[in-house]
Amino acid sequence: MRRLVLGLLAFFLGVSLVAADIDMEVKIVEKLQHFSEYRFPGNNHEDNWVEARNYIEKEFGYYGLRVQKQTFNSTVWTLEGDQTVEGVNIIGVASATSNKPGAVVVVGANYDTNTRESPGPLFNNGAGIAALLETARLFMHNVKWSGSFRQNFTTIFVAFDLNTKEHDNGPGKSGGWYFVNEWLWDYLNKSDTNFGGAFVVDSIMNVNQEPNSQDTSENFRRMFPDTFNSMAKDSNKGNFIGVVTQPDEKSEKLRDQFVGNYRKDRKKRPFRLEDMTLPTVLQQNHILSELTTQESVEFWSFQVNGTATPLPAILISDTEKLRTMPESPCGSRVCPPKAWLTEEREEFMEATVKGLTSTLLRRQATHLPDSPGNSSEATSLPSLFTTVVFLLIGRFYH
Ligand SMILES: *[C@@H]1O[C@H](CO)[C@@H](O)[C@H](O)[C@H]1NC(C)=O
Ligand SMILES: *[C@@H]1O[C@H](CO)[C@@H](O)[C@H](O)[C@H]1NC(C)=O
Numbered sequence: 001m002r003r004l005v006l007g008l009l010a011f012f013l014g015v016s017l018v019a020a021d022i023d024m025e026v027k028i029v030e031k032l033q034h035f036s037e038y039r040f041p042g043n044n045h046e047d048n049w050v051e052a053r054n055y056i057e058k059e060f061g062y063y064g065l066r067v068q069k070q071t072f073n074s075t076v077w078t079l080e081g082d083q084t085v086e087g088v089n090i091i092g093v094a095s096a097t098s099n100k101p102g103a104v105v106v107v108g109a110n111y112d113t114n115t116r117e118s119p120g121p122l123f124n125n126g127a128g129i130a131a132l133l134e135t136a137r138l139f140m141h142n143v144k145w146s147g148s149f150r151q152n153f154t155t156i157f158v159a160f161d162l163n164t165k166e167h168d169n170g171p172g173k174s175g176g177w178y179f180v181n182e183w184l185w186d187y188l189n190k191s192d193t194n195f196g197g198a199f200v201v202d203s204i205m206n207v208n209q210e211p212n213s214q215d216t217s218e219n220f221r222r223m224f225p226d227t228f229n230s231m232a233k234d235s236n237k238g239n240f241i242g243v244v245t246q247p248d249e250k251s252e253k254l255r256d257q258f259v260g261n262y263r264k265d266r267k268k269r270p271f272r273l274e275d276m277t278l279p280t281v282l283q284q285n286h287i288l289s290e291l292t293t294q295e296s297v298e299f300w301s302f303q304v305n306g307t308a309t310p311l312p313a314i315l316i317s318d319t320e321k322l323r324t325m326p327e328s329p330c331g332s333r334v335c336p337p338k339a340w341l342t343e344e345r346e347e348f349m350e351a352t353v354k355g356l357t358s359t360l361l362r363r364q365a366t367h368l369p370d371s372p373g374n375s376s377e378a379t380s381l382p383s384l385f386t387t388v389v390f391l392l393i394g395r396f397y398h
């Protein structure tokens with residue numbers, strides 16, 4: 001009897017989950033394959049750089065986003081010296097018919113790389129751009145193709161080019177700067193009223209279970225005392241994803257939504273999320289320099305006619321240089337990308353994609369009730385059965 005009841009329970013729970021019809025099957029490995037090589041203008045890496053760009057453009061279009069290319073000229077330092085190159089931000093817009101204050105949300109990641117050996121093109125920022133693509137795909141699938149959600153508010157996906165802040169001697173402005181200053185601000189009709197904030201996904205693959213793999217400097221302690229304490233309780237392992245937020249109202253709202261959705265499934269995982277909200281009294285120029293090379297800083301330091309007008313933005317990151325890179329699984333030989341891709345790292349990235357996708361679906365869209373007559377019975381019946389089975393179990397084992 002007990003077996004039967006448990007069997008029935010499992011069966012009907014399964015049916016109810018399927019019937020919920022939210023596609024959350026993350027296929028990040030497929031995307032990562034396209035970002036395992038250096039992507040940089042010059043030094044023999046130019047073809048990969050252009051290929052990555054074309055791939056992103058094609059994917060965005062394929063998901064059903066309206067694709068725009070923002071071109072800009074910037075200066076990068078190559079072996080031949082300073083060079084002016086044309087960068088291209090790929091912007092995919094899912095526009096809504098109307099917006100309201102705080103409605104528009106941006107998700108962005110860099111697709112170019114520098115030419116340094118460590119952390120290399122997969123970690124920085126192949127993982128972030130793959131997560132951006134998967135989030136865009138799952139969001140669009142649910143709001144546009146599956147019919148289970150209706151989109152309410154404009155959601156923008158952007159793949160930034162040329163993060164000169166992470167280049168050697170890079171004097172030019174970055175793709176993030178051009179996006180915020182020469183695209184987004186105009187798009188927002190030169191007002192931050194309708195802007196809800198941005199998620200910047202940069203370096204999200206390095207989960208490190210080695211004790212003392214996380215930076216424990218005095219500066220870090222002063223800036224993130226809570227994170228510092230919880231790290232200390234866990235041998236200062238770099239086993240968390242950091243959510244770095246400026247303490248303004250819109251950013252905090254966006255942060256709470258992401259944190260809630262990231263932790264929603266309550267799965268037991270070998271890593272966690274750390275809320276790294278910056279202290280209120282902190283001056284812009286006192287932020288740990290390791291957290292100012294990502295494109296989030298272009299939102300935080302935005303100015304209108306010389307007046308600071310910080311825009312809400314959240315950096316989702318494994319904290320990059322504040323965490324030791326894992327040892328190469330191939331010793332001193334060059335490692336194929338597959339060797340880096342452990343199950344744990346894959347799960348670490350997937351958790352970020354799921355957290356982002358459910359945040360966007362809940363915040364930017366509405367789950368539609370199944371229309372009566374066709375699919376409604378299919379969904380309500382199993383949950384009814386589940387309830388009955390729960391009641392039965394309660395009787396038997398009380
Ligand atoms: C970048 O510079 C090139 C060469 O000077 C020029 O042809 C091109 O139009 C410029 N692009 C932009 C976006 O300004
Ligand atoms: C979102 O769209 C749905 C369906 O069109 C509508 O019923 C709902 O009121 C909208 N929600 C908001 C907050 O505008």
Ligand SMILES: *[C@@H]1O[C@H](CO)[C@@H](O)[C@H](O)[C@H]1NC(C)=O
Binds near residue numbers: 104
């Ligand atoms: C900017 O203004 C236009 C025209 O009034 C409006 O249609 C559009 O929704 C506004 N954009 C945003 C992001 O509010």
Ligand SMILES: *[C@@H]1O[C@H](CO)[C@@H](O)[C@H](O)[C@H]1NC(C)=O
Binds near residue numbers: 304305
């Ligand atoms: C900024 O300067 C431009 C041109 O000088 C002007 O049109 C605009 O109104 C100014 N904006 C603000 C917010 O002062």
Ligand SMILES: *[C@@H]1O[C@H](CO)[C@@H](O)[C@H](O)[C@H]1NC(C)=O
Binds near residue numbers: 370374
């Ligand atoms: C339900 O059936 C109606 C009429 O046949 C159809 O218009 C509607 O699209 C169906 N809805 C779903 C969710 O299948």
